[in-house]
Amino acid sequence: MRIEETARHALKPALAKAAGLSKRYVQRAPFSYKSFVIDALVDVEFDIAPASLTALVGESGSGKSTLARCLAMLEKADRGEIWFEGKEVSRSSDRELKALRPKIQMVFQDSAGALNPGFTAAQIIAEPLEVQRRESGARLHSRACELMEEVGLSPNWADRRPLEFSGGQRQRLAIARAIALKPAFLILDESVSGLDLSTQAQILNLLLDLQKAHSLTYLLISHDLGLVGQIADFVAVMQQGKIVEQGPRREVFANPRHHHTRELLASVRLLRSNFRTAQAGGR
Amino acid sequence: MRKKQKIVAALMLLVALHLAILLAGFIAPYNPATQNRDFPFVPPTRFHFADARGHFHLRPFIYQWTVRPEGFNEYEEARGREYPVQFFVRGPEYTIAGLVRSDVHLFGVEGPARIFLAGSDGFGRDQFSRIMYGGQISLAAGLLATGISLFLGLLVGCISGFYGSWIDESAMRLVELFLVLPWLYLLLAVRSFLPLHISPTQTFFLLVAVIGTIGWARPARLVRGIVLSAKGRKYVTASRGFGATDSYILRRHVLPHTYGVLLTQAALLVPQYIVAEVTLSFLGLGVSEPVSSWGNLLANLQQYNVLASYWWMFAPALALVIISLGYLKVANAIHERLQSDSI
Amino acid sequence: MKYLERRVIHGLLLLIGVSILCFALSAAAPGNFFDEMKLNPQISPSTVAGLRARYGFDQPLVWRYGHWVESVLRGEWGYSFAYNCPVRSLLLVRARNTLILTGLATLLAWLIAVPLGVWTANRRGRWDDRLSMASTSLLLSVPELVIALVLLYWAVRIHTLPVGGMASVDFGGLGVQAKLFDLALHLVVPVTTLVLASLPLLVRHIRASMIEVLQAPFVQAARAHGIGGARLLFRYALPAAANPLSSLLGLSVGALLSGSLLVEVITGWPGLGPLLLDAALARDIYVVVGAVMASTLFMIFGGILADILLVAVDPRVRLGKV
Ligand SMILES: Nc1ncnc2c1ncn2[C@@H]1O[C@H](COP(=O)(O)OP(=O)(O)OP(=O)(O)O)[C@@H](O)[C@H]1O
Ligand SMILES: [Mg+2]
Numbered sequence: 001m002r003i004e005e006t007a008r009h010a011l012k013p014a015l016a017k018a019a020g021l022s023k024r025y026v027q028r029a030p031f032s033y034k035s036f037v038i039d040a041l042v043d044v045e046f047d048i049a050p051a052s053l054t055a056l057v058g059e060s061g062s063g064k065s066t067l068a069r070c071l072a073m074l075e076k077a078d079r080g081e082i083w084f085e086g087k088e089v090s091r092s093s094d095r096e097l098k099a100l101r102p103k104i105q106m107v108f109q110d111s112a113g114a115l116n117p118g119f120t121a122a123q124i125i126a127e128p129l130e131v132q133r134r135e136s137g138a139r140l141h142s143r144a145c146e147l148m149e150e151v152g153l154s155p156n157w158a159d160r161r162p163l164e165f166s167g168g169q170r171q172r173l174a175i176a177r178a179i180a181l182k183p184a185f186l187i188l189d190e191s192v193s194g195l196d197l198s199t200q201a202q203i204l205n206l207l208l209d210l211q212k213a214h215s216l217t218y219l220l221i222s223h224d225l226g227l228v229g230q231i232a233d234f235v236a237v238m239q240q241g242k243i244v245e246q247g248p249r250r251e252v253f254a255n256p257r258h259h260h261t262r263e264l265l266a267s268v269r270l271l272r273s274n275f276r277t278a279q280a281g282g283r
Numbered sequence: 284m285r286k287k288q289k290i291v292a293a294l295m296l297l298v299a300l301h302l303a304i305l306l307a308g309f310i311a312p313y314n315p316a317t318q319n320r321d322f323p324f325v326p327p328t329r330f331h332f333a334d335a336r337g338h339f340h341l342r343p344f345i346y347q348w349t350v351r352p353e354g355f356n357e358y359e360e361a362r363g364r365e366y367p368v369q370f371f372v373r374g375p376e377y378t379i380a381g382l383v384r385s386d387v388h389l390f391g392v393e394g395p396a397r398i399f400l401a402g403s404d405g406f407g408r409d410q411f412s413r414i415m416y417g418g419q420i421s422l423a424a425g426l427l428a429t430g431i432s433l434f435l436g437l438l439v440g441c442i443s444g445f446y447g448s449w450i451d452e453s454a455m456r457l458v459e460l461f462l463v464l465p466w467l468y469l470l471l472a473v474r475s476f477l478p479l480h481i482s483p484t485q486t487f488f489l490l491v492a493v494i495g496t497i498g499w500a501r502p503a504r505l506v507r508g509i510v511l512s513a514k515g516r517k518y519v520t521a522s523r524g525f526g527a528t529d530s531y532i533l534r535r536h537v538l539p540h541t542y543g544v545l546l547t548q549a550a551l552l553v554p555q556y557i558v559a560e561v562t563l564s565f566l567g568l569g570v571s572e573p574v575s576s577w578g579n580l581l582a583n584l585q586q587y588n589v590l591a592s593y594w595w596m597f598a599p600a601l602a603l604v605i606i607s608l609g610y611l612k613v614a615n616a617i618h619e620r621l622q623s624d625s626i
Numbered sequence: 627m628k629y630l631e632r633r634v635i636h637g638l639l640l641l642i643g644v645s646i647l648c649f650a651l652s653a654a655a656p657g658n659f660f661d662e663m664k665l666n667p668q669i670s671p672s673t674v675a676g677l678r679a680r681y682g683f684d685q686p687l688v689w690r691y692g693h694w695v696e697s698v699l700r701g702e703w704g705y706s707f708a709y710n711c712p713v714r715s716l717l718l719v720r721a722r723n724t725l726i727l728t729g730l731a732t733l734l735a736w737l738i739a740v741p742l743g744v745w746t747a748n749r750r751g752r753w754d755d756r757l758s759m760a761s762t763s764l765l766l767s768v769p770e771l772v773i774a775l776v777l778l779y780w781a782v783r784i785h786t787l788p789v790g791g792m793a794s795v796d797f798g799g800l801g802v803q804a805k806l807f808d809l810a811l812h813l814v815v816p817v818t819t820l821v822l823a824s825l826p827l828l829v830r831h832i833r834a835s836m837i838e839v840l841q842a843p844f845v846q847a848a849r850a851h852g853i854g855g856a857r858l859l860f861r862y863a864l865p866a867a868a869n870p871l872s873s874l875l876g877l878s879v880g881a882l883l884s885g886s887l888l889v890e891v892i893t894g895w896p897g898l899g900p901l902l903l904d905a906a907l908a909r910d911i912y913v914v915v916g917a918v919m920a921s922t923l924f925m926i927f928g929g930i931l932a933d934i935l936l937v938a939v940d941p942r943v944r945l946g947k948v
Contacts, residue, residue, distance in 0.1 A: 072524055074520050074523060074524055097526070098526045101524060101525060101526040102525070105525075106521075106524055108517055108520075108521060110517055113517035113518065114517040114518050114520075116516075116535075116536055118539055127522065127525060127527075127535075128525035128526075131525040131526055131527045131528075131531060132526055456643070460643045460644060460647060463644075463880065463922065463925055463926070463929075464644060464880075464921070464922060464925070465880050465881075465883040465884040465887070465921050465922075465925065466884050467885075468884065468887060468898075468902065468917065468918050468921045469918065471887070471902050471903065471906045471914070472648060472902070472917075473651055475906030475909055475911070475914050476651055476652045476909075558769045558771070561769070561771065562769075562888060565771060566888075566891060567907070568903075568906065581771065581772075581775065585892075587789070590775070590778060591779075591782045591783075594779070597772075600771075600775065600776075603769060603772060604768050604769075604772060607766075607767035607768070607769065608763075608764070610767075611767045612763075615763075
């Protein structure tokens with residue numbers, strides 16, 4: 001099964017690929033001339049098989065979100081290449097970018113911040129359609145309502161503002177917006193962390209359903225190795241701006257090569273066992 | 284709740300004042316330019332309810348002023364005949380906003396008596412009518428100049444905040460320059476570079492342009508700050524991800540945040556600019572006779588004898604203060620509202 | 627001190643900026659400058675022709691600006707067409723008179739505003755605070771122009787105050803004491819106007835800053851230690867509000883200068899205001915530029931003075947935290 005799976009993906013060329021990607025942030029403290037640099041990405045080599053779910057894990061501040069933003073071309077890397085559907089795209093013109101953007105969509109880590117608080121739910125979901133001139137007028141609204149239903153939100157709430165929704169509902173709103181343009185590649189930055197377990201499960205099921213329906217490719221960013229262990233086809237591990245390990249999930253989980261991966265896995269197991277003993281002790 | 288009532292009251296006062304000044308022709312009993320050489324510096328008319336025979340009248344009436352025989356520009360009431368105050372009377376023809384022609388006035392008295400609510404000036408012109416008509420000039424100047432300032436401020440602030448880099452840097456230096464200069468000095472300086480002897484209409488628009496251009500700096504700086512913080516929001520990045528253009532982002536995500544500041548600034552700037560127009564006209568650099576504005580009405584007081592003897596020549600100042608007070612109240616209310624919103 | 631040096635350089639740059647702005651504006655103005663001047667009976671046609679040649683009004687703006695800078699460096703500050711003399715000789719006396727007026731007004735306004743603002747902040751919401759807020763908001767909507775006119779009317783009525791100017795006719799023959807008294811009498815109306823006009827904003831700002839400080843933990847702690855009353859307000863809380871207040875001082879000088887221009891014109895105080903107004907009416911461009919530069923200089927000095935006071939009160943600034 002595992003070999004089959006690997007082989008299936010290996011036959012096709014990567015949908016998205018990063019080669020030698022580097023990004024450095026220079027930050028200046030206020031009222032001071034001193035500045036310091038943060039190497040958020042260091043020579044990142046990374047590829048994503050089509051119609052797969054790749055999980056990107058790593059400790060906080062390891063550069064996951066930065067990599068995601070670079071892949072979504074929301075930020076320019078300092079060096080390196082980004083390939084999408086067999087083309088180098090990191091130096092695309094505005095025109096090429098406009099054609100490319102609908103194919104790559106991203107759901108942001110901070111769902112409250114990524115939704116304009118002044119917009120209604122329907123306006124939020126309709127924004128990509130409006131921008132890309134896919135629909136207009138009344139069709140825009142009805143399409144937005146369809147999308148709300150698709151992610152399990154009642155269209156009755158179309159006129160509510162984002163702050164009236166709960167965290168999980170906002171997450172769905174953000175996902176509905178991201179799939180509005182029917183992208184080929186969807187990046188989900190911590191879209192399920194911070195939610196309660198049943199909501200997590202609902203959203204994951206939703207994502208898997210969507211994948212079946214639209215043959216999506218996912219990049220799922222997460223802290224949570226336990227969760228990743230259940231649904232990912234591939235796993236990539238980041239540490240301090242580098243991808244330190246990458247491969248099919250079972251392989252990585254069963255036989256971690258990099259010590260950082262081992263540490264991460266060990267900490268998950270430790271947590272689980274602690275949790276069990278705590279439960280046992282409580283009983 | 285009480286706060287809300289206050290805002291509503293202030294707003295209603297402002298609307299009523301503006302409406303009254305817009306309808307100057309209807310509210311003012313006389314043509315502001317009509318002179319009565321026999322009645323220079325007549326004091327405000329007094330209203331009476333009880334006549335000389337001790338009869339009480341429900342409808343107030345007035346007496347005509349006559350020159351006191353021994354005095355100079357001193358008047359007394361001619362008690363011989365009562366002139367009841369009438370409403371919706373026919374009088375000199377006027378147009379409102381250049382559209383509606385009419386000759387019906389809100390109030391008036393039968394001739395030959397004249398009703399001088401705020402006295403008359405040195406040419407015997409009715410000062411109340413002059414204040415109403417002058418208000419049109421002063422308010423229009425304030426509103427138009429505010430429009431110019433806000434437009435320029437919005438333009439510069441948006442470009443500066445949105446595109447940043449050297450544009451921002453140089454625009455903000457220019458803002459600093461304009462903010463550091465005492466505005467009246469700058470106003471006079473700019474005015475002095477412009478031609479002096481031009482038609483009143485030209486003067487008016489030049490004045491508006493000058494006042495409006497000088498005040499662009501503060502709104503520009505405020506708008507820039509808001510644009511800067513708005514464009515750093517995650518939802519703007521998200522919008523870029525859908526392929527949104529700069530103009531779309533500005534229009535949909537950035538501009539709506541500036542409305543609050545623009546509104547507060549407007550409420551602060553309008554009275555300031557009205558005062559600026561009044562000041563310039565007072566100094567003889569603005570709108571000049573025969574067109575009246577609150578500034579050149581007040582300029583009468585520059586003559587020592589007028590200042591010393593005819594207190595009613597201060598009436599335009601009262602109008603100015605009431606308008607300023609109304610705007611100030613509204614500005615405060617909007618400001619408080621915005622602050623409570625942001626918390 | 628590094629900090630002050632930077633301020634002075636910044637001020638110089640501002641001055642240069644203002645002068646360039648003035649010249650640019652004068653060039654952008656429509657109509658020929660000298661055509662208007664010919665209409666002015668104060669200036670003879672030969673003077674106009676001579677000046678035209680001398681100041682190179684056919685030359686490009688940059689040339690004129692260079693010429694003016696040169697004359698500034700020579701200490702002339704350009705040439706007055708109307709008065710037929712270098713601008714500097716006009717400016718010096720006038721600037722001194724404006725300085726007397728605005729300096730005194732600033733001092734008085736702050737001496738009244740600080741205790742009032744501190745006191746009302748401490749009494750927030752009580753009857754005296756409400757009264758002060760109500761009266762400042764009323765005063766805020768009375769323009770200087772009106773205040774000056776009303777005060778002048780009052781002076782006319784009570785007959786004991788002079789109604790304008792800076793000195794009585796017999797000023798030359800008076801002794802030193804009598805001279806000072808005479809000057810003080812003449813100062814009453816303009817200074818009161820300026821103080822009344824600038825007071826409301828000052829009180830409100832001081833009150834707002836103080837309210838913020840009074841809520842700070844260290845003030846609460848001082849209260850808990852039993853420090854209270856005036857000592858708490860003036861020794862503990864007020865210095866903590868020094869930073870916003872010093873920038874307020876800088877700004878208030880600017881507002882006061884604008885107000886002063888008008889008040890000077892109305893009360894006949896021979897300061898920069900009437901000079902600028904006459905120059906504006908006579909289109910005496912270098913006097914206009916000179917007066918604007920002088921007012922800018924006052925603003926910059928006001929700012930620097932505010933900074934020096936701030937450094938004296940708040941040692942954090944000295945350590946380069948701002
Ligand atoms: N816009 C930015 N400006 C400056 N530094 C940044 C910026 N964005 C990210 N960084 C820095 O780059 C590094 C990587 O950040 P990134 O957000 O990619 O981490 P992450 O792996 O997503 O962390 P988390 O799991 O907490 O979301 C961090 O040290 C962060 O401080
Ligand atoms: Mg992240």
